[in-house]
Structure formats: structure tokens, C-alpha cells
Amino acid sequence: MSATQISEQPSTASSHVLHLGKQLxxxxxxxxxxxxxxxxxxxxxxxxxxxxxxxxVIAAIFAPMIAPHHxxxxxxxxxxxxxxxxxxxxxxxxxxxxxxxxIRVNNDYILGTDSLGRDLLSRIIxxxxxxxxxAFVGPFFSLLVGxxxxxxxxxxxxxxxxxxxRFVDIMYAFPTLLLVILLxxxxxxxxxxxxEGSIAYRLNKIDSAFGGMLFIFIGIGLTSWMDTARLARAxxxxxxxxxxxxxxxxxxxxDTTIIFRHVLPNILGPIVVAESMAIPRYIxxxxxxxxxxxxxxxxxxxxxxxxxxxxxxxxxxxxxxxxPALALFFVMFxxxxxxxxxxxxxxxxxxxx
Amino acid sequence: MGQYxxxxxxxxxxxxxxxxxxxxxxxxxxxxxxxxxxxxLSPTALANLNAxxxxxxxxxxxxxxxxxxxxxxxxxxxxxxxxxTDNYLINFDIPGSEDTAFRWINFGPSYxxxxxxxxxxxxxxxxxxxxxxxASLLIAMVIGIPLGTMAALKKNTVYDYxxxxxxxxxxxxxxxILGPLLKYILAxxxxxxxxxxxGEFKHLVMPAFALGFAQSALLARLTRASLLQVLNEDxxxxxxxxxxxxxxxxxxxxxxxAMIPVxxxxxxxxAALITGTFVTERVFxxxxxxxxxxxxxxxxxxxxIMGTTLVFAFFIVIANFIxxxxxxxxxxxxxxx
Numbered sequence: 001m002s003a004t005q006i007s008e009q010p011s012t013a014s015s016h017v018l019h020l021g022k023q024l025x026x027x028x029x030x031x032x033x034x035x036x037x038x039x040x041x042x043x044x045x046x047x048x049x050x051x052x053x054x055x056x057v058i059a060a061i062f063a064p065m066i067a068p069h070h071x072x073x074x075x076x077x078x079x080x081x082x083x084x085x086x087x088x089x090x091x092x093x094x095x096x097x098x099x100x101x102x103i104r105v106n107n108d109y110i111l112g113t114d115s116l117g118r119d120l121l122s123r124i125i126x127x128x129x130x131x132x133x134x135a136f137v138g139p140f141f142s143l144l145v146g147x148x149x150x151x152x153x154x155x156x157x158x159x160x161x162x163x164x165x166r167f168v169d170i171m172y173a174f175p176t177l178l179l180v181i182l183l184x185x186x187x188x189x190x191x192x193x194x195x196e197g198s199i200a201y202r203l204n205k206i207d208s209a210f211g212g213m214l215f216i217f218i219g220i221g222l223t224s225w226m227d228t229a230r231l232a233r234a235x236x237x238x239x240x241x242x243x244x245x246x247x248x249x250x251x252x253x254x255d256t257t258i259i260f261r262h263v264l265p266n267i268l269g270p271i272v273v274a275e276s277m278a279i280p281r282y283i284x285x286x287x288x289x290x291x292x293x294x295x296x297x298x299x300x301x302x303x304x305x306x307x308x309x310x311x312x313x314x315x316x317x318x319x320x321x322x323x324p325a326l327a328l329f330f331v332m333f334x335x336x337x338x339x340x341x342x343x344x345x346x347x348x349x350x351x352x353x
Numbered sequence: 354m355g356q357y358x359x360x361x362x363x364x365x366x367x368x369x370x371x372x373x374x375x376x377x378x379x380x381x382x383x384x385x386x387x388x389x390x391x392x393x394l395s396p397t398a399l400a401n402l403n404a405x406x407x408x409x410x411x412x413x414x415x416x417x418x419x420x421x422x423x424x425x426x427x428x429x430x431x432x433x434x435x436x437x438t439d440n441y442l443i444n445f446d447i448p449g450s451e452d453t454a455f456r457w458i459n460f461g462p463s464y465x466x467x468x469x470x471x472x473x474x475x476x477x478x479x480x481x482x483x484x485x486x487x488a489s490l491l492i493a494m495v496i497g498i499p500l501g502t503m504a505a506l507k508k509n510t511v512y513d514y515x516x517x518x519x520x521x522x523x524x525x526x527x528x529x530i531l532g533p534l535l536k537y538i539l540a541x542x543x544x545x546x547x548x549x550x551x552g553e554f555k556h557l558v559m560p561a562f563a564l565g566f567a568q569s570a571l572l573a574r575l576t577r578a579s580l581l582q583v584l585n586e587d588x589x590x591x592x593x594x595x596x597x598x599x600x601x602x603x604x605x606x607x608x609x610x611a612m613i614p615v616x617x618x619x620x621x622x623x624a625a626l627i628t629g630t631f632v633t634e635r636v637f638x639x640x641x642x643x644x645x646x647x648x649x650x651x652x653x654x655x656x657x658i659m660g661t662t663l664v665f666a667f668f669i670v671i672a673n674f675i676x677x678x679x680x681x682x683x684x685x686x687x688x689x690x
Contacts, residue, residue, distance in 0.1 A: 092541055174368060175669045177628045178646075178662050182376060185650040186383045284527040291529055291632055292647050304529060311533045311636050315541050315548060321533040332525040340521070 039345040046341020052334035053132075060128040067122035068110070071301045079117040081106035086319050093318070102316065112319045114309060120320065123301035124327050130290075130302040131283050131331055133213060134220070138282035139275045141221035146228025147264075147271060153229070154236030155259060165233070168226050180219040184294040187215045212297035216289060220282050231274055235267035273346050277339040280332045287328055303328040361677050365670045372666045373659070377416050380650075380658050387464035387653045406464065408655075419461065419659065426457040442472050460663075461656035465649075471660035474645055479664060481551060482641035485564065485633065486626050488557055492565030493572055493622065498615070500569070501576025506603065508581065516573060523570025528629050531563045532636035549638035560637045564629045568622050575618060580611040616679050623672035627665055 040046055059066055081104040087093045094101040106113070111120040153164040187207065207214040239245065240263075248258050289295035290304030298305065303324040310321025388394055388402050403409045407418065428447070441456035460471035504516040526534075539559060540548040550556050583589065584607055592602045631643035642661055649657035 090542075170368060170371070172673075174372065175624060175627075175662075175666045177624070178372075178665055179375065179379075181647075182379050182650065182658070182662070186379055280524060284529065287529050288527070288628070288632060292635070293651070294647075307529055307533060308635070311536075314533055314536055318537045318541065322537060325530045325533050329526060329530050332527075332530075333521070336521050336525050 036345040040341055043341040043344065045337045046345075049334035049337030049341065052330055053338065056128050056132055056331055056334075059125050060132045063126050063129060067119075067125040069119040069122040071118065071123045071126040072299050073118060073122075075113065075117040077117070078104065078106045078109065078113050080104065080113065080115055080313075080317055080320075081109060081117075082112035082317070082319055083107045083109060086112050090318050092315075111323050112317075114306075114320050115313065115317075118299075120306075120323055123306060124303070124324055127301040127303045127306060127324065127327065128331075130213065130286065130296055130300070131328065134216060134282050134286040135279050135331075135335060137213075137217055138220040138224075138285075139279060141217050142224040142228055142278070142282075143271065143275055145221050146225035147232045147267075149225065150229035150232025150234075151236050151259060151263065151267075154233035155240065155255070155263065161233075165230075168229055171226050176223040180223055181289075181292070181294060183222070184215055184219060184289060212295065212300060216286050216295060219289065220285060223285075224278065224282070227278070228271060228275065231271055232267060235270060236263055239263050239266050269346060273343050276335075276342050279335045279339060283328070283332055283335065357681060358678070361674060365674050368670055369663070369666060373420065373663060374416070376659060376662045377419070378412065380653070380655055381412055381415075383653060385653050387655060389653070406462070419656075422459040422461060423663075424458075426455060429454050429456055442475065460660040463654055463657050465652050465654045465657070471656050474642070474657065475660060475664060478640060478642040478645060481639060482627075482630050482634070482643060484557070485560055485630055485639060485641060486623070488561035489565035489568070489626055489629075489633075490619075490623065492561050493568035493626075495569075496566070497569035497572025498576050501573035502580060502603070502608070504573065504577040505580035505584065513577075517577070520570040520573045523567050523573070527567050528563045528632050528636070531566060532560070532633060535559050535563050536636060551639050556637075556639075560633045560639060563636075564626060564633045567629075568625060571618070571622070572615065575615050576611065579614045580607060583607045583611040586610075613680070613683050616683070617676055620669075620673040620676040624669045627668060 064070075082093060082095075084095075084105055084107055087095045087103055087105060093103045095103045095105045109119050109121065111124070113119055114123070149164065149168075153161045187204070245258060245262060248262055253261075286295055286302065287304030287307070290302040291308040293305070293308070295304055296302045306324035307321050307328070310317070310319075310324065314321050386403075386408065387406075388399055394402070400409070407415060410418070426443075427441075442458040442460070444454055444456055447453045447455055458472075460475065462470050463474065500516040500519060504513045507513055536548060536559065539546050546555055546559050589602060589607055592606045597606075630641055631647060633639065634641040634643040642664070645657060646661040646665070648654075649661060
């Protein structure tokens with residue numbers, strides 16, 4: 001809400017009257033989506049967020065071409081090294097040669113290397129792959145489970161609805177994150193131990209193909225579908241009262257037709273907005289799991305696990321934790337701004353609360 | 354109200370039981386056991402250890418034994434013998450009779466450390482985590498609620514933009530980012546606060562702020578939205594019309610109702626703080642329970658997993674319970690339905 005207000009405030013006051021005539025003329029040709037897009041474009045913070053995200057997406061997709069090194073490549077001669085500019089920025093990092101110096105200066109690596117001699121910049125670039133896949137696939141899982149659950153409950157109504165919503169209540173009181181941590185440990189441990197052909201074995205095969213991310217997606221799906229389910233149910237309940245649903249029933253449309261043709265397209269908007277606001281939460285969820293060692297499989301780089309490794313040596317080599325932390329910060333910030341902007345653009349009423 | 358109270362309590366107890374069942378059976382499904390090491394024990398030794406801790410019993414029996422030890426209070430006579438398996442969290446002598454004691458809550462031995470039981474871990478580490486959690490909850494409220502109130506009262510002014518920008522900043526820096534950054538700037542570079550350690554007030558400042566700041570942002574946003582809504586109500590206009598001063602209108606009339614939605618998020622907030630302590634404790638080297646929870650899972654230290662999970666779950670459930678009660682107390686429609 002704040003983002004739009006910051007950027008819109010000066011323009012609305014001065015040029016409001018001028019706009020009025022022009023807007024009246026072309027309202028007939030504008031769809032709500034174009035309108036929303038226009039509002040979004042006016043929101044400078046959201047556009048900055050969008051640019052940051054696009055840059056990150058490009059970096060993630062073309063990581064092998066952009067990154068100067070492979071994320072696994074170790075240079076034993078350059079462990080814990082830092083380039084000249086990093087030692088200038090962090091005054092406590094004294095290069096060898098000066099009194100008390102301990103940093104190996106190596107200008108081949110732009111951000112320095114970690115304790116295994118791997119290029120930090122390359123690992124951060126590859127790490128964008130993890131965070132961004134979580135940012136895009138995480139909401140998909142939560143959307144899928146939540147929307148289906150909420151729609152069934154809301155559309156069926158009666159006792160089924162009651163029972164399903166009671167289940168949601170229980171899940172709310174349930175410390176799901178503890179459960180997810182346990183499940184992650186379970187999946188990770190069965191990684192090598194599963195028998196050939198068992199379900200655990202197959203799941204783990206898929207997971208290792210994803211670099212250990214399948215279980216993170218499942219974890220997100222498990223913990224975050226409840227909000228979506230409640231929202232979807234509430235939306236369905238209000239849509240069901242509309243005449244066009246009665247009309248569809250009266251011409252003998254089947255339930256599945258009504259749900260997918262008439263209900264779903266109408267409830268999707270608010271749900272997608274709510275989901276886009278939750279993206280930063282998913283990103284930090286992955287970082288959190290990787291931080292405590294239950295996220296991606298090493299040596300796949302994730303910003304969370306890089307921060308965990310780096311914060312062990314924060315006093316001597318602050319660059320190892322601070323650069324991935326900054327990367328994570330910028331992406332979180334960008335998604336927050338964009339989410340806010342999207343909400344303001346798609347639902348102008350929320351701004352006038 | 355009494356019936357509502359009892360119903361909620363029973364329901365939350367049910368949630369805890371479900372948590373214990375799920376945790377118990379999942380953790381036993383994880384391959385490996387507490388005694389599987391890099392260097393393998395001889396089969397006889399392993400069998401003996403498993404027999405000693407009843408790990409060779411059928412699972413349902415292990416579960417029942419564990420829950421009975423945990424939940425059923427016992428009255429023991431004779432001398433207190435604090436062996437590893439006979440260690441209760443609550444012990445007190447029953448006055449009058451010689452050597453008779455009331456014992457309750459036994460979380461069992463830790464399979465990894467021979468000298469410390471799970472009760473010892475809870476007794477020593479839980480207060481640390483609780484202190485950290487309480488301090489960050491306090492920080493979240495002290496920063497968040499005034500910030501949100503200011504934003505709502507001075508809507509669309511510099512104050513509003515400032516506090517809402519702070520809020521966006523806050524939700525973008527979870528403890529995993531803010532922790533290392535703060536530690537580097539305040540402790541390493543400026544040397545104002547110690548980098549590590551626990552025990553004094555100066556050790557608490559940075560971790561509590563790192564953990565509480567993100568939650569304060571959520572509170573600020575919620576307070577702003579809720580207060581703005583309340584300020585549009587008729588009774589606020591009435592209060593203004595009868596000539597009350599702004600301060601009185603806000604504090605006496607508006608804040609009371611605006612806080613209802615805010616009170617309801619304290620539950621989820623508390624859960625977020627608890628899980629946040631895992632990261633905070635690791636970044637700042639705090640000897641709390643979070644690290645035990647994570648390492649116990651990696652070590653398959655069954656009783657520590659159960660103990661820490663149940664303690665965390667207990668607090669989350671209690672927080673939810675308190676929120677339910679506050680909600681029902683503030684809004685009579687809920688307890689009547």
C-alpha cells in the first residue's frame with residue numbers, strides 16, 4: 001500500500017483535472033487488465049522490483065554462461081581469498097603483507113572465494129536458480145492444494161464443508177514447520193537407504209534430479225495451503241450466490257463444468273494476488289531450511305546454505321556471508337515491492353481502506 | 354465461557370497428541386537409529402543397547418511406554434534415584450510421609466549423551482530460548498504497534514511513508530539476513546556488542562532485535578490497516594463530536610477495537626519466533642534448544658526429538674489457546690456460536 005502512495009502522491013495532486021477529460025474518452029476501450037497494468041506501470045517501486053526479478057531470472061537461466069566459474073570448481077590455492085576492493089570495503093579484513101594480515105588477495109575472483117576455494121560470485125549466480133524456482137514453483141504447489149481444497153469445501157457445502165474446514169483449523173494449530181523439518185530429515189535420510197522400486201526410492205530419484213528441491217516444494221505445499229484454502233472457499237461461497245451459477249445449473253451443466261468454467265476463473269484473481277504476496281515467505285522458507293542443513297543437497301549452492309557456511313567465519317571472512325545475504329535481501333525486497341504493487345493495481349479498493 | 358474454555362483446551366490437547374503420534378512414527382521411519390555410527394558397533398553390543406532402551410519392542414508399545422512416562426504422574430516411595438531413566442521434570446516431596454515424592458513428566462534419556470537426560474536439556478536450554486523468544490516478541494510489539502499507529506493517524510504523510518517503508522524493509526530481512534549483517538556491523542566492525550555468548554543483557558540485544566524486527570513489520574502493517582478501519586466507524590465520530598481530545602479518542606476508543614485483529618496474529622507470530630530461534634541461536638552462538646532440535650534429528654536421538662518437538666508444539670498450542678481466549682473475550686459472538 002505504501003509503495004504506490006509514495007510514487008503516486010505528487011502526480012495525482014497536480015495533474016488530476018487535466019487527466020479527467022482524456023480518461024473519459026478512452027474508458028470504453030480499456031479492459032480491467034490494461035487498467036491494472038497502467039496502474040502497475042505508474043508504481044515506480046514495483047517496476048524496480050520487477051527489473052530486479054527479471055535480471056535475476058536471466059542470471060539464473062544463463063548461469064553457466066554468465067558465471068565465471070562452475071559452482072563446484074575448487075581452487076585449493078585460493079581458499080578464503082578476497083580481491084583488493086573487498087579488503088578495502090571491509091577494513092577488518094587485513095591482507096597478507098601488512099601487520100596481522102591473513103587475507104590472501106586474489107583479484108581473479110570478484111567477490112572472493114569460500115573456505116573450499118569456490119568462487120562466491122558464481123555460487124551466488126547459481127544460487128538464484130534455487131531461490132527463483134522456489135519463488136515460482138512454491139506458490140504453484142500451495143495454489144494447487146489450497147484452491148482445490150477450498151473449492152471442494154465451498155462448492156459442496158454442508159457437512160463435508162464443515163469437516164474440511166475443521167481439518168484446516170487443526171492444521172492451523174499444528175506446528176507444521178516442525179513436521180516439515182522432520183519430514184525433510186526423513187526424506188534426506190532415505191535418500192541412500194530406500195530399496196529399489198519403493199516409493200521413497202522413486203521420490204528420491206526425482207528429488208536428486210531437482211538438486212534436492214522437490215522436498216522443499218512439498219514442504220511449502222504442506223505448510224502454506226491453508227490460507228489459500230480459506231480464501232478460495234470464501235470466494236466460492238460468494239460466487240455461488242450469483243445468478244449465472246443458477247443459470248448454469250438450470251440448463252443442466254455438470255458440477256465439474258460449473259467449477260472449472262464458471263467458478264474458477266472468477267475466484268483466481270484475489271487468490272493469485274494473495275499468493276504473490278506470500279512469495280517472499282517461500283523464499284525465506286527455503287533459505288531457512290538450507291541454513292539449518294535440510295534444504296538443497298550440497299554442493300548445489302543455495303543462498304541460505306551459503307549464509308550458514310559464511311556466518312561460521314563471519315569475523316574473519318565477512319564477505320562469505322554478507323554477499324549471499326545481500327543477494328537474498330534484494331530478491332526478497334523486489335518480490336515484496338512487486339507483490340504490493342500488484343495488489344494495489346489489481347485491487348484499487350484496498351488502497352482506500 | 355467455561356464450556357468454551359474446556360472445549361478449546363480438550364481440542365488443543367488433541368492436537369498435541371496428534372503431533373506426538375506423527376512425530377513418533379515418522380522419526381522411527383527414518384533409516385538408521387541412535388546407535389548407528391560411522392564406525393559400526395558389533396551386533397551384540399547394538400542388540401544389548403537396543404534392549405536396554407527397549408528399542409526392540411514393537412513401535413506401538415514404545416509409544417505407549419513413552420507417553421505413560423510422560424503424562425502419568427507417579428508417586429514414588431523410598432530414596433530418590435536419579436538414574437538416567439528415572440528423571441522427572443516435576444519432583445516434590447509430599448509432606449507428612451518419609452521419602453514419598455510426587456513425580457511428573459519424564460522425557461526419557463538422551464541416547465547420544467550418556468550423562469544428560471532430555472529433562473536436563475529442557476531444564477537448562479528452554480529458559481534460554483524462552484528468554485530470547487520473549488525479548489523478540491516484546492521488541493516486535495514495541496516497534497510494530499506504535500509504528501502502525503503513527504502511520505494510521507498521519508495517513509499519507511511523511512510519517513506514514515516512513516513507517517510503511519520500514520515495514521517493507523522489515524519483511525524483506527528475515528533473521529537469516531539481518532542476523533549476520535547486524536553481527537558484522539555492530540559487533541565486528543563497531544565493537545559495540547559482543548559477537549557471541551549468552552548470559553548478560555548485552556548478549557540479548559542483537560539477537561532479539563534481529564529476530565523481532567521482521568515480525569514488528571507485520572504487526573505495523575496490521576495495526577495500520579485495522580486502526581484505519583476503526584477510525585472510520587461512527588462511534589469515533591461521536592467521540593470526536595462530544596469534544597474528546599485526539600489522544601483520548603485514539604487510546605480509549607479506537608485502539609481497543611483496533612487491537613482485536615492484532616491480538617489474533619500473536620499466535621502465528623509466536624510460532625514464527627520459535628522457528629526463528631533455530632537460526633538466531635546458530636548465528637549468535639546462543640545455547641538454546643533450537644540447535645538440540647536440529648542435531649537430534651540428524652543423530653536420530655529419538656527421545657530428544659520427541660522432547661523438543663513436544664515442548665515447541667506445547668508453546669505454539671498454548672499461544673493459540675491464549676489467542677482463542679482473548680478473541681472470545683473481546684468478541685462475544687465467537688463463544689456463543
